[in-house]
Amino acid sequence: MKKQDHKYIFVVGGVMSGVGKGVATSSIAKILQSRGFKVTAIKIDPYVNVDAGTMNPTEHGEVFVLGDGMECDQDMGNYERFIGTNLTKANYMTTGSVYLSVINRERNLGYKGKFVSVVPYIPMEVINRLDNAAKVNKADIVITEIGGTVGEYENLLFLEAIKMLKIKHPKDVAVVLVSFLPLLDKDNEIKTKPTQHAVRALNSAGIQPDIILARANVPIDKKRRDKLAFHSSVRKEDVVPAQNVESIYDVPLNFEKVDLSGNLLEKLNLRPRQKDMRNWKQFVRKIHSSVKPVRIGIVGKYFGTGEYTLSDAYISVIEAVKYAAYYAKRKPIIEWLNAEDFEKPNKLKDLKKFDGIIVPGGFGKRGIKGKLDVIKYARENKIPFFGLCYGMQLMVVEYARNVLKLKDANTTEINPNTKYPVIDVMHEQKEKLAKNNYGGTMRLGIYPANLKKDTIAQRAYDTNKISERHRHRYEVNPKYIEKLNAKGMIFSGVSPDKRLMEIAELSKEKHPFFLATQFHPEFQARPLSPHPLFTEFIKTCIKK
Ligand code: GLN
Numbered sequence: 001m002k003k004q005d006h007k008y009i010f011v012v013g014g015v016m017s018g019v020g021k022g023v024a025t026s027s028i029a030k031i032l033q034s035r036g037f038k039v040t041a042i043k044i045d046p047y048v049n050v051d052a053g054t055m056n057p058t059e060h061g062e063v064f065v066l067g068d069g070m071e072c073d074q075d076m077g078n079y080e081r082f083i084g085t086n087l088t089k090a091n092y093m094t095t096g097s098v099y100l101s102v103i104n105r106e107r108n109l110g111y112k113g114k115f116v117s118v119v120p121y122i123p124m125e126v127i128n129r130l131d132n133a134a135k136v137n138k139a140d141i142v143i144t145e146i147g148g149t150v151g152e153y154e155n156l157l158f159l160e161a162i163k164m165l166k167i168k169h170p171k172d173v174a175v176v177l178v179s180f181l182p183l184l185d186k187d188n189e190i191k192t193k194p195t196q197h198a199v200r201a202l203n204s205a206g207i208q209p210d211i212i213l214a215r216a217n218v219p220i221d222k223k224r225r226d227k228l229a230f231h232s233s234v235r236k237e238d239v240v241p242a243q244n245v246e247s248i249y250d251v252p253l254n255f256e257k258v259d260l261s262g263n264l265l266e267k268l269n270l271r272p273r274q275k276d277m278r279n280w281k282q283f284v285r286k287i288h289s290s291v292k293p294v295r296i297g298i299v300g301k302y303f304g305t306g307e308y309t310l311s312d313a314y315i316s317v318i319e320a321v322k323y324a325a326y327y328a329k330r331k332p333i334i335e336w337l338n339a340e341d342f343e344k345p346n347k348l349k350d351l352k353k354f355d356g357i358i359v360p361g362g363f364g365k366r367g368i369k370g371k372l373d374v375i376k377y378a379r380e381n382k383i384p385f386f387g388l389c390y391g392m393q394l395m396v397v398e399y400a401r402n403v404l405k406l407k408d409a410n411t412t413e414i415n416p417n418t419k420y421p422v423i424d425v426m427h428e429q430k431e432k433l434a435k436n437n438y439g440g441t442m443r444l445g446i447y448p449a450n451l452k453k454d455t456i457a458q459r460a461y462d463t464n465k466i467s468e469r470h471r472h473r474y475e476v477n478p479k480y481i482e483k484l485n486a487k488g489m490i491f492s493g494v495s496p497d498k499r500l501m502e503i504a505e506l507s508k509e510k511h512p513f514f515l516a517t518q519f520h521p522e523f524q525a526r527p528l529s530p531h532p533l534f535t536e537f538i539k540t541c542i543k544k
Pocket of ligand 1: 360361362363364388389390391393413471472473474475
């Protein structure tokens with residue numbers, strides 16, 4: 001049999017969702033990278049949406065954007081942050097995208113008149129994509145996370161792909177089951193049965209796990225581990241206990257305490273090349289040794305889901321704040337503030353307790369008045385303010401209304417008939433929107449910008465040229481740029497053709513930090529290289 005030039009690791013979930021498959025995948029990628037291998041990580045989402053672009057953040061969490069413009073699941077952000085590399089659209093697929101290519105190929109006679117059945121053609125397309133991702137990323141090991149939980153109907157065809165690969169390349173594939181061991185109450189024992197059932201569900205798809213990552217809220221004792229191993233037909237050392245941790249960045253180090261990388265490499269018939277986790281350890285040390293707080297309020301609207309509050313929609317922003325805070329040896333205290341609450345009287349003064357305020361990206365009308373009032377309050381009370389995408393557009397609207405005195409100035413996203421459309425849709429998108437063609441009508445992915453000398457932005461980046469990731473339909477309307485400039489708003493980052501405003505700020509004399517970006521700097525913030533604008537923002541917050 002032909003020797004494979006790359007290896008495959010699959011991460012699947014058992015028992016329930018939300019037990020940290022994404023972090024497990026990222027951490028496995030990290031520890032294998034530390035052993036000297038080139039790794040890449042892939043996410044497979046079982047839904048029919050072709051990408052994550054059209055989904056509401058309260059449904060799905062954050063839509064993460066890759067450099068090439070792919071709109072994908074937030075797990076992709078974790079992969080990039082842990083392994084510190086840029087991933088591509090080859091690293092992401094959904095049921096919808098897989099079917100779409102198979103159907104298009106069939107329409108183009110790509111199957112040469114054959115009968116195209118779901119099995120094997122859908123799993124074959126999946127495998128081709130994994131191999132393509134390995135090639136594009138020049139990876140030795142491809143780590144693939146399968147969305148959903150085993151036993152569901154939705155991800156069966158992806159499990160079929162694993163089965164097919166395992167039969168063809170038994171020495172090149174390892175399967176990790178991330179499962180959960182519940183504890184009903186503290187006087188009870190931790191239960192292994194649900195995980196045993198998950199293993200059985202996986203078995204019925206033709207797959208035996210190589211490793212079971214046993215997640216739990218409490219430590220798992222040896223007796224329970226051995227029992228789980230026995231009933232799941234794996235070796236004792238292949239049950240890796242993974243109890244809750246203080247920080248997700250601890251996870252790779254915990255995996256290494258039981259030499260998970262060594263174990264996986266052995267299963268894949270690879271010999272470790274090195275071992276180097278120094279930088280990571282240093283970073284983790286900073287997390288645990290930072291005690292003095294820095295308080296940041298994030299004013300958004302995608303927090304509520306039923307009776308619960310989730311911060312998932314802003315995960316990259318939150319992580320970016322954390323990196324910058326740890327870098328400054330501060331403990332980040334982040335509070336979610338619901339924009340609509342600030343529409344009530346007397347609420348704004350609650351903002352006083354924060355060292356800094358962020359208004360992140362968003363869409364639509366809800367909560368806009370609250371956000372505008374927050375921005376005005378931060379400007380007038382000199383609270384460091386950082387706006388991201390919609391945050392910049394609203395910063396411009398607020399400035400136009402209250403400083404330029406353009407009454408009811410607005411973005412046309414909220415009021416298409418405003419007399420002062422200071423934020424307006426880009427011309428080339430207008431036609432598509434008129435036809436309700438929303439999929440892929442945004443400015444997406446990496447674009448370059450030039451920075452203006454001696455501005456906060458330019459000093460923070462310490463360079464004159466940047467490239468950052470975008471996801472938006474609207475822009476600062478060129479007609480108002482001169483007027484805004486005349487009243488002190490500086491556009492310190494501008495597209496190379498000078499048409500698009502990328503960063504807006506007020507000078508230090510006017511405000512310690514009142515700056516916003518049309519792009520999303522949070523998408524490129526990494527634990528080992530915090531983003532310069534977040535770093536500068538936090539620095540000013542601390543001074544306050
Ligand atoms: N709704 C705004 C736009 O489409 C901002 C988008 C965002 O914040 N990502 O331009």
